[in-house]
Amino acid sequence: MTALLTLEEIKAHLRVDHDADDDMLMDKVRQATAVLLAYIQGSRDKVIREDGELIPGEALTRMKGAAMRLTGMLYRNPDLAEREDLVQGELPFSVS
Numbered sequence: 001m002t003a004l005l006t007l008e009e010i011k012a013h014l015r016v017d018h019d020a021d022d023d024m025l026m027d028k029v030r031q032a033t034a035v036l037l038a039y040i041q042g043s044r045d046k047v048i049r050e051d052g053e054l055i056p057g058e059a060l061t062r063m064k065g066a067a068m069r070l071t072g073m074l075y076r077n078p079d080l081a082e083r084e085d086l087v088q089g090e091l092p093f094s095v096s
Contacts, residue, residue, distance in 0.1 A: 001030050002037075002052040004033045004064055005029045005032075005064060005067050005071065007022060007025060010025055010028075010068065011025065013072065025075060028074040029071050032066075032074060040063075047060050047063050
């Protein structure tokens with residue numbers, strides 16, 4: 001599965017300096033990537049090619065920023081998806 005972020009990028013963003021959470025972090029990155037790509041639906045071809053290759057540019061830069069914030073939220077608060085104040089089909093305010 002395609003990931004918008006590398007392990008190094010998300011660890012630097014979250015200031016994680018150990019390796020214990022590497023697998024979990026990449027799982028959260030993949031979750032965030034799936035959510036964001038589903039959210040942008042029709043504009044997806046501005047970010048990713050059909051073969052899964054990321055397309056450099058402004059759209060990808062914005063998506064990476066959103067992926068960092070959403071991954072951080074999922075990492076710090078694994079129960080985020082269960083919160084009642086989140087509306088299905090919408091992204092948290094800081095991500096959108």
